[in-house]
Amino acid sequence: MGINSVDDLQYQCCLCGDGIEKSAEGDGQVDPCAIVLIANWSKPEAEQASQQFFCHLACFKKTVWHNGPVDVELLVPFAAGDPDVS
Numbered sequence: 001m002g003i004n005s006v007d008d009l010q011y012q013c014c015l016c017g018d019g020i021e022k023s024a025e026g027d028g029q030v031d032p033c034a035i036v037l038i039a040n041w042s043k044p045e046a047e048q049a050s051q052q053f054f055c056h057l058a059c060f061k062k063t064v065w066h067n068g069p070v071d072v073e074l075l076v077p078f079a080a081g082d083p084d085v086s
Contacts, residue, residue: 015059030075033057 011020011032023029035053061070 011054013055013059014053015055015063018056020054020056030057030072033060033075035060 011022012018013020013032014035020032023031032054033056035055037051037053039049039051040047057070057072057075
């Protein structure tokens with residue numbers, strides 16, 4: 001059986017291996033998230049290659065070391081109750 005639409009896709013977290021439940025429109029959730037890996041970043045764009053991996057935001061936040069928190073507010077500009085959403 002083939003995939004007929006994006007709604008038919010299923011996602012697996014590349015960090016924990018569990019399935020990722022898709023968030024419903026307007027529920028303020030961000031999963032599934034995607035991590036884009038770009039090889040040869042310092043080379044010209046024509047020599048770069050990229051691949052996309054899916055993950056839970058929670059897995060990304062606890063796995064990746066960084067100098068500050070992940071800004072979920074920035075990631076969810078259309079969260080339910082956002083006054084800027086028309």
